[in-house]
Amino acid sequence: MIASPIRYKRHHFPAELITHAVWLYLRFPLSLRLVEEMRLERGIVVSYETRRWAAKFGPAITRNLRRRAPRPGDISRLDEVRIVIRGAVHWLWRAVDQHGVVLDEILQRRRNTRAAKRLLVRLLKRQGWTPCRIVTDKLPSYGAAKREIAPCIEHRSHKGLNNRAENAHVPLPKRERQMQGFRSPGGLQRFTSTFSAVRNLFVPPADKRQALSTHLHRLQAFAHWRSAAGMTVAL
Secondary structure, three states, X not given: OOOOOOOOOOOOOOHHHHHHHHHHHHHOOOOHHHHHHHHHXXXXXXXXXXXXXXXXXXXXXXXXXXXXXXXXXXXXXXXXXXXXXXXXXXXXXXXXXXXXXXXXEEEEOOOOHHHHHHHHHHHHHHXXXXXXXXXXXXXXXXXXHHHHHOOOOEEEEOHHHOHHHHHOOOHHHHHHHHOOOOOOHHHHHHHHHHHHHHHHXXXXXXXXXXXXXXXXXXXXHHHHHHHHOOOXXXX
């Protein structure tokens, strides 16, 4: 699919600097002040523009990344993690494939069958095809949702088989600490969808963890990032 053009007109800074700051903020667990300091070391004075740039351009870049992403694996692993926002408990429901690629995420207030059904429906709609198997922990809501939404899909429920989905939760708490917590459910939903798409692009799968494979994977990821961001030259 053709990437949608991203317009950087009427901004004081050039597009190359904007997209580099957005990449730093989304790719690494950096606070806005650290991104500002890294830019200042290069003689570029920015303050909190990075937050606005990430909010404005991040979703558009993410959409372009998803349009050209390869087809995920045929096994979906589902899991949920507890997140507290301003004292209120929420649950971030996440689906990954067998390679650890994040397929979908949705923040919900409940941890029940209705919430599990919503995740499963979104997952099937976004992928446009049915996985051959879903793997979950022992939460009964998954089985109830699967029987109602997709009874033909094989379902394996075992905590020891779902480590890949549980590991996918790990990067987000690191960002939460740097950001000093999330301020709203909507803000978390917007951030995590963009953050996961960038992480999917740059983190090599388990079968490409050798030095040369990792190097080539990252070079390809940079090329995809520049294309999705509307850049034609190296940053």
